Amino acid sequence: MKTKLIDRLRPLMLGAVLLSGAAHAAPQSLDRVVAIVDNDVVMQSQLDQRVREVQQTIAKRGGGVPPAGALEQQVLERLIVENLQLQIGERSGIRITDEELNQAVATIAQRNGMSPEQFRAALAHDGLSFDDAREQIKREMIISRVRQRRVAERIQVSEQEVKNFLNSDLGKMQMSEEYRLANILIPTPESANSTAIQAAAQQAGQVYQQLKQGADFGKLAIERSASENALEGGEMGWRKAGQLPPDFAKMLSSMGVGDVTQPIRIPNGFIILKLEEKRGGSESVLRDEVHVRHILIKPSEIRSEAATKELAEKLYDRITSGEDFATLAKSFSEDPGSALNGGDLNWVDPDSLVPEFREQMADAQQGVVTKPFRTQYGWHVLEVLGRRATDSTEKAREQQAMSVLRNRKYDEELQTWLRQIRDEAYVEVKLPGADQATQ
Template sequence: MNKFFASPLLASPVLASLLAAGLLFGGNVRAQDLQPIDRIAAVVDEDVILKTELDRAIANIMNQYAGRSDQLPPRDVLERQVLERLILLKIQVAQAQGTGVRVTDQEIDQAIAGIANSNKISVDQLRQQLARDGSSYNDFRSSIRDELLVQRLRQRFAQTRISVSDAEIDAALAAQANTGTQYHLAHILIALPEGATPEQIATAQKKVEGVKTLIDKGEMEFNAAAVRYSDSPNALEGGDLGWRSLDEIPAAFGELMRKMSAGQVTDPIRGPSGFQLLKLVEVRDASQSGPKLVTQFHARHILVRISDTVSEAQAKAKAETLRARIAGGAKFEDVVKESSEDLTSQTKGGDLGWFTQDEFGPEFGGAVAALADNEISQPIHSQAGYHIVQRIGSRQSDVADQSKRAQVQETIGRRKLEEEWNRYLREKRGEAFVDFRVGKGAEETTAPAEPAKPAASGG
């Protein structure tokens, strides 16, 4: 089935990074507080990161940690963490633009409306909030544009580089036959460079053992230690890795998880990226039993896309014209063949097969659910454009096995994407020309400065 809708903006890991890096909602960070310094913090290929941009992101993070500033790393380490995030963002945006990824103003407006709605405010109220915080609405739009570009780059990467075979799904299902257990994990990474020297390995090992000692003695919570000492991209989120099933965890780690209780932290583990501490936050049973009945709809559609050259008004007008032709006696399949811009379903007369109400997004699914069998809709607006839909039928279907198989496929694909995407970003980061103009400059800083207290304890 053709999934012609982009994944929701608010579910994007890139948006989460933007929020964590303080690039979106800042919380009372005044522009005038950042005005005196306006110089370059780093040069990234042909782009630059301004010192004001870096200061704003750092100030926003410090605002988020108000009253908990002891959980943050030293200022120079925090500055480098945030600057690295901004560098990676610049690299990804440039890569997206260089490979032809484009975002329209209409799509940015829709994304902003979604963000406002999720915060239970109007777009005008969002503008007012940004103004009160001293933030520019144009800068905010630019951040959303960059997020959408990176999201689409990641989607394109997944489509071209990630595949999951039936054999992999079968093997995962067989492994899960007797367990539906999922594990909520967090980690701390003490990174090592490629080709690390014995001295670098010894220093990193001493540091990770010292951090473990702090946690074991109760002198620092795990998430606070992750924020302060971890070199992982998710350090500022407390090292949270979310919920994972066993097929999403490397086999060696999976064996450890089976033997651990919630709240326990592993001893240091040496991996390809460096030394890790893993925490088992909690465990849950996610197994499914019995039938899972859902309503499915069978429909066909005609799609008129919105693009740089076709405005929303023009797309809607064209969709209304196509519906009028059908109402006037034209065959639906003929209009599909002549005018639909969904190339995958066009060859099948617009047929979308059977799908659940939420599969293609709330606007589309809700409109189809409201139709009677054989009824043809008025133009339906979605992220893709405008649709004329004919509902063919509906049914109650047991999708337990189908749903479980799809879930396993998504899980394996997500794990592969995470691994390959991180490898891709490391590769692009290594290829990029980056000239630091603040902090420690061009000096290599593969890990935050070693905490004196854990180092003294040895571990």
């Protein structure tokens, strides 16, 4: 949870008073503001902590660890964009309860094969505070929900788009090819003139030559890239060919693992891609499917998290008291895709659902309504109407195509939205040696 500037500075002012009265106390360096971001600030302590975390991550990958000074600008920009998203979350009334946070921490520990105690010990071994880790997880959960509301919910993929994609050369290719990529982005400003474009092209060319001479890609990404994933060494994760622009997909299909592309001109700069791994895709013939219906209640600017949960609980009580599920779904559910159908999601593949929904659905008895539970979308009650195993090869292909197209649109929309909120924000950088970027 962010605080106002005066709240951040109050402990520092108190510390200054105490120090002034302690003639023999050792001098201490006070925290200071390194960036003003709309109605909030980024503190030097936050920047230092994140720089240390990035250095530890780089060290674990076995690469050379850049000095803190080489990372500060990149890390600060990341903190600024995170801060803007957290402010949007605060204004939108997004809250993470202690119960949700504890569950998220437990899930992360479980995915790493650890108990909560082992997870805490592992953090301590890496020099990370458990409380700081919890706070970072909380920030990431808020940012995820902000992006879901502002970006993901606006993305629509039509049945015709799915059909066109599956019939296209790229659609066929993506069923068999998948790439793990990293990137370096050399940006150009919006409405850049020819001089700025030429300068960026020259910089990208220099980076490419360094790579050809054996420079470490991850280290160069951290030092030179303007991409959102720069601090992760440019790691993009796995991408189906169909998620990429056609020219990129054709280029990657003929590349070997470890190869890098020459700088490629894109709308916001020049990008260099590295192919780290590739693998083929396969589809199971038989899939478990579940016929399920649900009611979704979302928190909003005018309805708090507590009020949302309370409404979901009241609807659960009304259903268990005999009221019709479908009627209540039509009246109250805020899932536009199912509300008019009485909350009916029809037959769904559990793997296509978010983990919390999938787990509740797996544990639910057929014909018994679950108690309200929370996902990133809001509060749900659900009822399983049936289960079956079916030959769904064609349906699986359509669902996969839908996911690929949504992810492609999401990636594009997210980058546009992040740049938009950054451009519209008032940001004043107070980092020594940095240009004062004020808007």
